[in-house]
Each structure stands twice: as C-alpha cells, then as structure tokens.
Amino acid sequence: MNNSYNHVVQYYETDQMGVVHHSNYFRWMEEARVYFLKNNGYDYKKLEDDGIISPVIAIDGKYKKSAKFGDTVNIKLYISEVRGLKLKIYYEMYVENNLVFTGNSEHTFISKDMKFLNIEKTFPEFYNFLINEKELYLKEVAKSSK
Amino acid sequence: MNNSYNHVVQYYETDQMGVVHHSNYFRWMEEARVYFLKNNGYDYKKLEDDGIISPVIAIDGKYKKSAKFGDTVNIKLYISEVRGLKLKIYYEMYVENNLVFTGNSEHTFISKDMKFLNIEKTFPEFYNFLINEKELYLKEVAKSSK
Amino acid sequence: MNNSYNHVVQYYETDQMGVVHHSNYFRWMEEARVYFLKNNGYDYKKLEDDGIISPVIAIDGKYKKSAKFGDTVNIKLYISEVRGLKLKIYYEMYVENNLVFTGNSEHTFISKDMKFLNIEKTFPEFYNFLINEKELYLKEVAKSSK
Amino acid sequence: MNNSYNHVVQYYETDQMGVVHHSNYFRWMEEARVYFLKNNGYDYKKLEDDGIISPVIAIDGKYKKSAKFGDTVNIKLYISEVRGLKLKIYYEMYVENNLVFTGNSEHTFISKDMKFLNIEKTFPEFYNFLINEKELYLKEVAKSSK
Numbered sequence: 001m002n003n004s005y006n007h008v009v010q011y012y013e014t015d016q017m018g019v020v021h022h023s024n025y026f027r028w029m030e031e032a033r034v035y036f037l038k039n040n041g042y043d044y045k046k047l048e049d050d051g052i053i054s055p056v057i058a059i060d061g062k063y064k065k066s067a068k069f070g071d072t073v074n075i076k077l078y079i080s081e082v083r084g085l086k087l088k089i090y091y092e093m094y095v096e097n098n099l100v101f102t103g104n105s106e107h108t109f110i111s112k113d114m115k116f117l118n119i120e121k122t123f124p125e126f127y128n129f130l131i132n133e134k135e136l137y138l139k140e141v142a143k144s145s146k
Numbered sequence: 147m148n149n150s151y152n153h154v155v156q157y158y159e160t161d162q163m164g165v166v167h168h169s170n171y172f173r174w175m176e177e178a179r180v181y182f183l184k185n186n187g188y189d190y191k192k193l194e195d196d197g198i199i200s201p202v203i204a205i206d207g208k209y210k211k212s213a214k215f216g217d218t219v220n221i222k223l224y225i226s227e228v229r230g231l232k233l234k235i236y237y238e239m240y241v242e243n244n245l246v247f248t249g250n251s252e253h254t255f256i257s258k259d260m261k262f263l264n265i266e267k268t269f270p271e272f273y274n275f276l277i278n279e280k281e282l283y284l285k286e287v288a289k290s291s292k
Numbered sequence: 293m294n295n296s297y298n299h300v301v302q303y304y305e306t307d308q309m310g311v312v313h314h315s316n317y318f319r320w321m322e323e324a325r326v327y328f329l330k331n332n333g334y335d336y337k338k339l340e341d342d343g344i345i346s347p348v349i350a351i352d353g354k355y356k357k358s359a360k361f362g363d364t365v366n367i368k369l370y371i372s373e374v375r376g377l378k379l380k381i382y383y384e385m386y387v388e389n390n391l392v393f394t395g396n397s398e399h400t401f402i403s404k405d406m407k408f409l410n411i412e413k414t415f416p417e418f419y420n421f422l423i424n425e426k427e428l429y430l431k432e433v434a435k436s437s438k
Numbered sequence: 439m440n441n442s443y444n445h446v447v448q449y450y451e452t453d454q455m456g457v458v459h460h461s462n463y464f465r466w467m468e469e470a471r472v473y474f475l476k477n478n479g480y481d482y483k484k485l486e487d488d489g490i491i492s493p494v495i496a497i498d499g500k501y502k503k504s505a506k507f508g509d510t511v512n513i514k515l516y517i518s519e520v521r522g523l524k525l526k527i528y529y530e531m532y533v534e535n536n537l538v539f540t541g542n543s544e545h546t547f548i549s550k551d552m553k554f555l556n557i558e559k560t561f562p563e564f565y566n567f568l569i570n571e572k573e574l575y576l577k578e579v580a581k582s583s584k
Contacts, residue, residue: 012468016303016308019308022201022202023170027448030169034448034508044449045507055209058207061205063204066201069308156319157454158461161452162449162452176302176303180303190303190362191361215336215337215454309491314497315468348501349500350498350499351498352496354496
C-alpha cells in the first residue's frame with residue numbers, strides 16, 4: 001500500500017490561535033495523495049502529461065485535536081471508492097498516535113481539453129491499481145471491525 | 147442579514163490547472179464569516195479579546211464550477227444551526243450568477259483557557275443574534291421550497 | 293495614477309506570533325499591482341491572453357511595524373524603472389497612516405513560448421503608459437524632497 | 439554545519455504560470471531556517487518558549503530559474519552576519535544542481551513582552567553558536583573565491 005506520509009508542521013501554517021490553520025489539512029491531503037501515487041508508480045506530473053487531470057469535486061474534514069508548529073503529522077490514506085469517472089479517498093492524520101483529523105476527497109478525471117475521462121477504458125492499468133488498493137482497504141476495514 | 151461578501155480571485159490563489167486551488171474556498175468561507183459578523187456588530191477581533199474563540203470542528207465543500215483569476219466571487223452565508231456549544235453555517239459562492247461552490251462549516255466555542263463555552267449562558271446577546279439569523283434563513287428556505 | 297489599494301488582513305494570514313506572516317506582504321504587492329494595472333486599463337488576465345507574461349525576477353521588503361488581523365492595509369505603488377525588458381515597482385504599505393512595510397518588485401516580460409519580450413517594440417502603448425507613470429512618480433519624489 | 443534542507447514542491451505551491459508562485463520561496467527559507475536550528479540543537483519552538491522571538495525585519499530574493507511541481511529543491515543556508523540584536527542569513531536553492539534562487543533574511547530578537555533582546559548577553563550560548571557558524575561560512579567564501 002505505501003499509504004503513509006509524514007508532514008512536519010511549518011511556522012507559516014499556524015495562525016494567531018497558536019495552532020495550524022484549518023485550511024492546511026486539505027493541502028496535506030493533497031501532499032499525501034501525490035506522494036502515495038508517486039510511490040506506487042504513478043507520478044502525478046506524468047499523469048497530467050499523459051492527459052489525466054484529476055480535480056477535487058468534493059472534500060470534507062473533521063478536526064479532532066489541533067496540530068501545532070513542529071509536530072510531525074502522520075497521514076494515512078485509503079482508496080475508498082473507484083468508478084470509471086470517480087475516485088474517493090479517505091484520510092486519517094495522527095500526531096504521536098493521537099488522531100487529529102479525518103477527511104475525504106472525491107475526484108473526477110478529465111482530459112486536457114476538459115472532457116470527462118472514463119479511466120476504466122482509457123487508463124485500465126491505473127484503474128486496476130486503484131481497484132486493487134480499494135480491496136486492500138476493505139479487507140483492513142473488515143479486519144478492524146471484527 | 148448583510149450576508150453577502152465579494153472576493154476578487156488573486157493570481158496567487160491559482161494553481162497550474164489554471165483555476166483556483168481548492169483549498170482557497172475554505173479561506174474565503176472564513177473571510178465571508180468574519181465580514182458577516184463584523185457587519186452585524188460582532189468584530190471577531192473583539193470576540194477573541196472578550197474571550198470567545200470559535201475553532202472550526204468540521205468543514206466540507208462541493209465544487210460545481212472552477213473560479214478563475216480575476217473573477218469576483220459572491221459569497222452568501224446562512225446560519226443553519228445554533229446550539230449553546232455549536233454553530234453551523236452554510237455557504238454558496240457565485241461567479242456571475244453561476245453557482246461555483248457550496249459548503250458548510252461547524253464551529254464550537256472555547257474560552258482563552260481552552261474550556262468549552264456555552265454561549266447561550268455566557269454571551270446571550272450574541273446567542274440571540276445567531277438564533278435570529280437562523281430563523282431568517284429557515285424562512286428563506288421555506289419560501290424557496292414552495 | 294490610481295495607485296492606491298486596500299487589503300483587509302484575514303485571519304488565515306496571521307501566524308502564531310499573533311501578527312501577519314511575513315510572506316503575505318509579497319502577495320499583497322501582487323494584489324496591488326494587478327489592481328493598479330486593471331484600474332488603468334491593463335487587465336492582467338487580458339495581458340496574459342495577449343501574450344505578455346510578467347514574472348517576478350527579484351523582490352525585497354522591509355518590515356517596519358506588524359500588520360494585524362482586521363487591519364485595513366493601504367498599499368501605494370509606484371513605477372520606479374521601465375526599460376524594454378524590465379520593470380521595477382516600489383511599494384509602501386500603511387495602517388492608519390503608519391508605515392508598516394516598504395518593498396520593491398522587479399519584473400521581466402516573456403511571451404507564452406518563454407522568449408523575452410521587448411515591450412517597447414511589441415506593446416508600445418503599454419510601454420508608454422508605464423513610462424508616463426514613472427515620470428509621475430519621479431515628479432512626486434522631487435516634490436517631497438524639496 | 440548541517441545547513442542543507444530539501445523541500446519537495448507541492449501542487450498547491452504552483453500558480454497558473456505553471457511554476458511555483460514566487461511568495462513560496464520565502465516560506466521555504468523559513469522551513470530551512472527552522473530545520474537548521476533544530477538540527478543544531480535549537481528547536482525554534484523551544485526558543486519561543488524560552489522567550490526569544492525572532493521576527494523577520496527585511497527579506498529579499500532573486501529568481502534565477504523556475505522551480506516546478508514535483509521538483510526537489512535543495513536549500514543551503516549560511517549565517518552571514520551576527521550582532522547582539524541582529525542576525526542575517528543567506529540562502530541558495532538548487533534543483534538538480536541548477537541554482538534557482540538566492541535570498542537573504544534579516545532578523546532581530548525580541549522577548550515575549552516585545553522588547554529587544556541582546557542575545558550576546560541574554561543567550562550567550564546561542565550567540566556563540568551563531569558566531570561560530572558565521573566563521574565557517576566566511577571560511578567557505580574565502581576558499582571559493584581563491
């Protein structure tokens with residue numbers, strides 16, 4: 001899976017409340033996503049060059065605890081849903097094993113000329129990779145709910 | 147209600163997809179929220195000085211169309227839920243009357259020493275203002291669903 | 293000249309020092325620059341469409357006082373140097389008539405295919421506008437140093 | 439010296455020009471600075487807790503080449519000037535051995551109650567560390583200019 005990524009909280013990510021500004025967690029979800037794809041052989045730069053752009057169409061997050069300047073945030077990412085035109089990813093963020101944030105992002109696929117792409121047909125290898133990751137995730141969920 | 151705010155999209159808010167980066171919409175929700183409170187007599191700076199901090203505990207957004215550099219984004223904000231310890235706000239964003247984004251933010255209230263505040267008891271005037279705004283919103287919803 | 297622009301400091305622009313993070317002043321210089329060009333008939337969006345991209349090649353700033361959340365920052369901008377291939381702009385930022393920041397940005401001009409553009413030859417009207425603004429600035433400097 | 443730090447360019451750091459937005463280089467200077475201090479035993483979080491705040495009072499940068507999404511930017515940092523009340527740092531950034539950016543930041547030292555701190559008197563160990571680093575830098579400059 002290679003689905004774990006660490007982000008060290010920067011000073012410029014804090015706000016005057018003394019903790020991380022809430023908008024940054026969505027940026028870290030992107031960092032983790034790009035890192036995960038690259039580590040599994042799908043460099044997002046190359047995907048864009050090959051003609052797959054993957055905009056966010058919905059996103060959400062729940063803040064459990066505040067991450068602070070200097071913290072190492074460990075982000076775990078799971079492919080939770082895959083269809084030809086849609087991808088959904090679930091994220092958990094931890095600081096020293098404490099859950100600080102959970103979130104979801106939903107993506108579609110479009111070509112450079114801004115038409116929807118059904119990746120099951122146009123990029124079957126990538127599609128199969130995502131399907132496989134989703135199944136690994138479902139197994140993990142099944143295990144932990146026993 | 148005074149619930150309308152305009153944000154002009156800046157160059158630094160775009161990304162290499164040629165449109166606004168999705169994390170910025172959450173920053174604009176904050177801009178609209180702060181502006182709305184101030185315009186209704188509740189300067190957020192003063193609220194913090196008076197001892198009410200209002201962190202985001204959950205947030206979500208749906209992207210309908212892409213806002214672009216130079217666009218004037220009109221943000222409408224509605225108080226959708228108020229309790230002593232919780233506040234929920236709904237947002238719609240438009241570019242030239244086209245809906246580009248909808249979202250929700252959920253807040254709690256804490257004191258400077260990081261304890262939960264029940265604003266119904268500690269800041270009743272502010273609480274009543276929010277309740278009143280929520281009722282105006284419910285009326286508007288009722289009208290538009292007729 | 294139309295060289296004045298106001299920015300209201302946002303919560304997400306603060307850091308845990310309780311004031312604006314220093315990187316934001318460079319974003320406000322850009323805001324003021326884009327606003328100034330637009331107000332004088334040169335929409336930067338249109339300039340890019342017409343084939344002039346104007347990257348920053350050098351930038352600097354001096355921090356005199358700290359801007360804070362909620363402050364209205366008044367930015368004054370002056371064209372200080374113009375050549376065919378180069379443009380230099382000087383900025384002053386004020387909060388309630390107190391100088392908080394001064395800075396300079398230096399730009400070059402390139403075409404969409406990333407070649408240098410001599411705007412004196414390729415966009416003479418725009419070049420003349422900039423030259424004229426520079427002369428207004430020099431007059432103002434001369435006046436204030438008398 | 440331990441004066442080298444790597445930053446991987448994120449998607450959210452790009453703009454519609456297709457390269458990194460120029461304001462981010464100042465954020466990376468901060469990242470490198472915090473990392474350098476920590477690696478040498480001076481956790482900035484702890485420095486703030488101990489009562490040394492170190493705001494930026496001047497900053498500048500020159501853009502040589504554009505960093506792009508996915509690039510690993512190697513940042514080298516050198517203490518170039520130290521006095522009781524002032525610190526100056528010089529930065530070079532490289533992508534695959536190509537120089538993309540050079541910059542300088544200038545800092546002062548203040549206490550939590552916002553008074554200037556002479557660190558030679560109040561934090562002599564930290565002062566001596568900085569002096570020592572500056573001498574290492576001067577030796578390196580002398581060597582490379584032979």
